[in-house]
Amino acid sequence: MNKIAVFTSGGDSPGMNACIRAVVRSAIYNGIEVYGIRRGFNGMINGDIFRMESSSVSNIIQRGGTILKSARSKEFTTKEGRQKAYDNLKAHNIDGLVAIGGDGTFTGANIFYQEFGVPTIGAPGTIDNDLYGTDYTIGYDTAVNTAINAIDKIRDTADSHERVFFIEVMGRDSGYIAIPCAVGGGAEIVMIPETKTSIKNVVETLQTGWSRSKTSFVVVIAEGDEEGTAVEIAAKVQKEIPRMDARVTILGHVQRGGSPSAADRMLASQLGIACVDGLLQGRACEMAGIVNSQLVYTPFIDTITKEKAINPSFSQMISILSV
Amino acid sequence: MNKIAVFTSGGDSPGMNACIRAVVRSAIYNGIEVYGIRRGFNGMINGDIFRMESSSVSNIIQRGGTILKSARSKEFTTKEGRQKAYDNLKAHNIDGLVAIGGDGTFTGANIFYQEFGVPTIGAPGTIDNDLYGTDYTIGYDTAVNTAINAIDKIRDTADSHERVFFIEVMGRDSGYIAIPCAVGGGAEIVMIPETKTSIKNVVETLQTGWSRSKTSFVVVIAEGDEEGTAVEIAAKVQKEIPRMDARVTILGHVQRGGSPSAADRMLASQLGIACVDGLLQGRACEMAGIVNSQLVYTPFIDTITKEKAINPSFSQMISILSV
Amino acid sequence: MNKIAVFTSGGDSPGMNACIRAVVRSAIYNGIEVYGIRRGFNGMINGDIFRMESSSVSNIIQRGGTILKSARSKEFTTKEGRQKAYDNLKAHNIDGLVAIGGDGTFTGANIFYQEFGVPTIGAPGTIDNDLYGTDYTIGYDTAVNTAINAIDKIRDTADSHERVFFIEVMGRDSGYIAIPCAVGGGAEIVMIPETKTSIKNVVETLQTGWSRSKTSFVVVIAEGDEEGTAVEIAAKVQKEIPRMDARVTILGHVQRGGSPSAADRMLASQLGIACVDGLLQGRACEMAGIVNSQLVYTPFIDTITKEKAINPSFSQMISILSV
Amino acid sequence: MNKIAVFTSGGDSPGMNACIRAVVRSAIYNGIEVYGIRRGFNGMINGDIFRMESSSVSNIIQRGGTILKSARSKEFTTKEGRQKAYDNLKAHNIDGLVAIGGDGTFTGANIFYQEFGVPTIGAPGTIDNDLYGTDYTIGYDTAVNTAINAIDKIRDTADSHERVFFIEVMGRDSGYIAIPCAVGGGAEIVMIPETKTSIKNVVETLQTGWSRSKTSFVVVIAEGDEEGTAVEIAAKVQKEIPRMDARVTILGHVQRGGSPSAADRMLASQLGIACVDGLLQGRACEMAGIVNSQLVYTPFIDTITKEKAINPSFSQMISILSV
Known part of the structure; x- marks a missing residue:
């Protein structure tokens, strides 16, 4: 392995830059030439590939987003697209790839390896934390901190006005x-796809709270909840409790940005180094992750197909803590 | 003047607690007894009035929301309601009021003075900055900082993905x-109620930008804009430019909370002291404000009826800076 | 077990309030009466003990410091002091304790149990993360984030001016x-008690960096490093490189405060619940901790005497990442 | 005026990048070519001058420090140095300069104009706010917010432990x-160069506080105070009150960095535009500033020699608010 390239793909997440930096510097440390590819698989197809030096990644560890930009690529789902991508890598003599992204990215890299034999090692870059093979994904800790800071601000106002706030956070199909x-x-209620919380439960919890003279409530809703969006859920509850003073907040893309947290910088740095090490060890189509404080490599196919169950005791915590 | 009371009313804003603290400590400094009233005029009507000491306001200067809670009061718009309020103040021998709030609050206080002769001095507590008689209102600087921090995070993602973000911020009828x-x-476009920006303008600015190879755009929309909400405006633009990858974010109540900024703590402290001073000087129905670095008192009636025009050069800045 | 009490002791750390909240609410959830003790063992001796309800811990999860205040107690190191403490607990019929603190706290609780049979379960409340029996202590994640945010700001200035910054962070005897x-x-050099980094190493790293046209450097120094304080180390390096433009920053107590991070709130909440559960299970003199995502109880004696080794690969990461 | 150049000089401050961005884009908006000069006068002397486009300043408005780097220049104090600088400007046909910095910068620019006739318009870039001709300097608001956030964290700990914290902030010779x-x-005591606060005063204030059962104290000390540094002042007070549990924090260079606040971004953007406008109007050796919300240009000589007095009522506020 003499030349490798790194790219980011799928939804961006805070810490991707820290991971790029670790890949680049670790490659140089190991005497390998390193290239950057812009806009994920699209850049591979269009030849948007450029040499990176140590200074290319100076002063980026603290920045959100990704300096390599990200995109989803339709063309890479075609054989012709992948052929073009291969030709461009070949032209640069690139013989290994580091992909920072999620399951869509790893699926593409798997097919690409089967067809063209270019090995990819992946780092889990997504705020959703829904990938098997790592306790935490890069960006998850930051996204949670961002959302909690927003909830803190909303709670200031909730406490001042005695309202019920329905706050929708990201997470795709997971809580x-x-x-x-x-x-x-400090929410009183949480609604996640993994467990069923009916509108009736919500109504009862609110009414029990009022009867115990709680004055303000925060309901956190995962975007994938089976009862609908925060807007829909608030409307359903309002129908049952017409006197309720409700407000809906959808945090949205604010959760994807921002300077990465300490934990995300550390994780991204460890995994960036591990990706380069993995390529050097001759691995292919595996994702580097940290499980129980240990570095592990998991086949892409497992990260895509196996499920990472959420700790069931966590939902119960909300009931205890809002007593 | 021997006994005064302080309350917060209307929408809460960051810095209200710093202002309450200044009122309480300034009263004590001047040898006056001071009371707190909970939930604005409602608490006055219900007798939710309690003695405050210096320690009642310890360690609150940095906290968002209001420890006195806030509410809008229907009952206070009736003569019977105001009579009850007066009786409760009388029972405590309270002979002066400090009201932290906005135009609705000051309107109520004006009527109350005409009927019952209890003088009120007001402090401008609203994030909207739309009150005549002060350059800045308490909470405005914090709300703007909160919104900008959110926009920074969104821009990380916009830059990574080459999207157009439509971001709705608060402000009632003003920009x-x-x-x-x-x-x-660093937005490319701003849409505010005070000036007309047509959908056609927005479309042209985006297209000019793309032609100059700008890759991401931020459009900031004041909630009172004549073209509609951020959702509506994004839909209108999308209709003209179907290929646009647009995302909408509504910052919402996040903007009302949070620890007050340095400027808001300073302003709130100055105006809290000025409210007590105003009562001691025999003033009534006036709002304390800072205009051109000078403390001024403005009749409530002027703060409600006179308009505070926005500097017209500010809109032009956006065009220059996004060149 | 019918009545328990909770206290904080030793240096305070962010998340202690979240832990107190979890103890109080979990006790109530389990039908147990709960008391707070102010100023650690001192309050036990002085009888500063008070009943806590669910509302006693409303709106504190996001606040730094500890509402129960903390202190070190000389008197509790004497038999007379501990007798007084016991008499006060007895007077309230308190038959179990939750101690949030570090090794000094647990040592005291151990002796107290041997003498008077009052069981204590502990939660690890310290920013230093140097306790055996848990992967992370409450406050550690927040302290690291606070320090990194400060380093980010310093690096802005370092980059603008081409300087060497020596930054001292906390951590007692550990890195x-x-x-x-x-x-x-993004530091170029780290100096920790666990590994030896000589002044000669530092000088060489700086000179290699300059020769590769690096322009600014950050050296992070753990307060317990064998080469001395940041001030002393900077002076030693300056002696070797007189032309160096050096600046020293000692972050100090800023690291102990602030709103707890998401991870610290989660950890503190889990462990607060676990402390109450531990008492209900009949445990005594054990610390609740999380090891490899699993809740574990570790005897106080082990948390005090066993060492928690730092991952040796972490030091090497700095060399790779600053290449 | 066809070609201008911009540079930053002296101590860096948050918002300098926002100002550079405004200068560059405003120049382009006005059809003028614009250059950047690195490391202040040093870059002028060494010819470190490069063409800037609109995209050169993309995505920098939110970043601390200065992308043009800053330095103090000994060589520019010599005639030979200034001759070299002039020759380099001449070689690029640069006929106007924008200097973002403080009094040292403006002094140099004044001499340079007298000798070589190249006009400079300045923007006040310093966290110290000690320049006559503007109500606020670029970076001041951010620095104050940074310091207050640090004090908030320290106060968490002070309240938990009943200590006296002596906190030194920046500001050169001003408070x-x-x-x-x-x-x-929320400090109990402030010590600034402009007013005399004796150690005796400090001791009395602390003792009065204790007698009224205040438990923790924060003393804010400006670095230029006549009683010495925070370390020295704490030692003097400790000598008088041996039982005091004192801690000293020196915030240091943390105050110079960080993402600029909303107010600093607005101010920097306004003044950057005003600098270009000033050059186009034929001005020279003047600083753009905002006084009472109005844009004004003040001769460099006045900004250097005239004093900007601090509002004397501010010191009294501390006494009232800590009652």
């Missing part, structure tokens, strides 16, 4: 973001 | 919040 | 805080 | 930074 937001944000 | 958010957030 | 600060702060 | 830090940080 990984919602759970710590609810615990850390 | 006071939107303008510095757009300048400070 | 637990220094290591992620150095990795996450 | 401009110290005053709002003390008001906004």
